[in-house]
Amino acid sequence: MTILIDTVEVALGTLVDVAPIAAILIGFQFLVLRRPIANLRRVIAGFAYVLVGLTLFLVGLREALFPLGESMAEQLTAAPLARGGDTSWLDFGWVYAFAAAIGFATAVAEPALIAVSLKAQDVSGGAVSARGLRIAVAVGVAVGVALGTLRIVTGTPLPYFIIAGYVAVILLTMRCRREIIPLAFDSGGVTTSTVTVPVLAALGLGLASAIPGRSPLLDGFGLIAFACLFPIMSVMGYAAVVEWMRRPGRQHRHGAKSGAKEEEVP
C-alpha cells in the first residue's frame, strides 16, 4: 500500500518538475516560433515515457536502495566511533570504500548522464563511446566522493580541495584535446542528479553529524561539489587513454599536437 502512495507522491513531484519546462516549450512554440511541433504525437509519447519512467525509477530507488544506502552510511560511520578511544582518519577505511563504491554505482545509473553520453556517442559518430564515457565519469565521481568523505573526517577546509581541483582542471585543459573539453566540463554537471544527490547528501550529513567536532551544516555540504569536479579530470584522462590506445606506434608521439589541430577542421 505504501508503495502506491509513494508512487502517486513521486508522480506528482515529477509532474511539478516538468510543468515549467512544458509551459516554456509550449509558450515559445506557439507564441514565438508559431509553427506546429513536428511529430507531435511522438514527442508527447516521449514525454509520457520520460514522466512514467522517472516516476517508477524514483519509487523503486526509494523502496529498494535509499533506505539501505542511508542505513549503511550510518552504520559504517558509527562503527569506528563505537570502538571508543581516539579515532584517526585511518579508522574510516570502510567509509571511504563505501563512498567510492556508491559514488561509482550511482553515477553509472544516473539518467542525466545516460542522456548526455548517448548524445555524445551520436554526435561524435561513435568516437566517444557512451559506455566508456559513463565509466570514466563514474570513476571520477568515485574518487571525488572518497576524497570528499576524507575531507569531512579530517576537517580540512573545503576551498583547499576545490581550488586545487580547479587548478588541476585548468592545467589538464591546456594539455587536452580540444574536442573533449566541452564534453568533459558538461560531465561534471550531469553526474549529480536524481540518484546521486540524495545518497551523497545522506552520506555527508550522516558523517558530519556522527564525527565529533563537525557541524552537519558546515561540513555536510561539499560532497556534491567533489562529485562535480573530479569527473571533468577523469573524462579528460579517459580521452587521453583512448587516444593513446588508438595510436599505432610511439613514433607519432611528437605529432600529437599538430594532429589534434588538424582534426579540429570539420
Place this chain on the structure above:
Amino acid sequence: MVASTDSTVRPRAVFARVRAVLRICTGSFRDLIPIIVVVAFFQIVVLQQPFPNLDRVIVGLVFVVVGLSLFVQGLQIGLFPLGESMAHAFARKGSLIALLAFAFCLGFGTTVAEPALIAVAAKAGEVAGAAGFIGDSEPARNEYALQLRLTVAVSVGLALVLGVFRILKGWPVHYLIIGGYILVIVMTGFAPPEIVGIAYDSGGVTTSTITVPLVAALGVGLATVIRGRTPLLDGFGLIALASLTPIVFVLVFGMVV
C-alpha cells in the same frame, strides 16, 4: 501520414517490438548491476547483516529497471527530437532576441522549482540563521532561502544565454569556464566561510534529469545548424556553464546579503 502505426501493427511487428523492449530492459539492468553489487557486498561482507525486506528490495529494483528503460526510450523519441527541432526552428526564424529569451526562460524556469535546489536553499537558510547573518526566525530564513533560489535560477538562465551566445559566436568554452574558475577562486577568499560550501554545491544541484537532455539537444542542434560549428566542439558546454554560474552568483549573494 503522421498517424501512428500503432493501430495497424502486425504480429511480427509486435514481436520485434517486444524484443526491442527486452533489449532496452537488459541494458537498464546492466546499469544497475554496480549498485546491486555494492549494496550486497557492504550488507553481507562488511556489515554482516541479512537483507531486511528482501521482497521490497526486489520489487523496487523491478520498478527501477522498467523506469530507466522507459526514460531512455522517452529521451530518444521525445526530448532529443524536440530540443533539436526547436534549435532548428529558432535558427530558421533568425531572431537572436527570441533565442536568447528562450534560453533564459528555460534555465530560469527549470531551476526555480528544482526540488534539490529547494532542499539546499532551505539548508542554507538554517546555516545563515545559525551564523547570525539574518534574524534567526522562520520568516527570515524562508525569505533568505527564496532569495537564494531566485539568485541561482537567474544565474542558470544567464548561463544558458551566455552558452547559446557562445555557440553562435564559436568561442571556445574553456576560456569561459577557466575565467569562471578564477573568479570563484578569488571570490572564495572574500565570501563568508559559511556560504562557500553551499555555493559550491549549488552548482551541482541545478541541472535536473529532464533539463539536461533538452539542453544538450538544444546545444547540439544549434551547433549542427549554424555553419562553421561542430556539434562535439561547440554543441556541448551549456550544462558546464549552468553548473558554474550558480557558484559565482551564490558567492556574490553571500557577500552582499
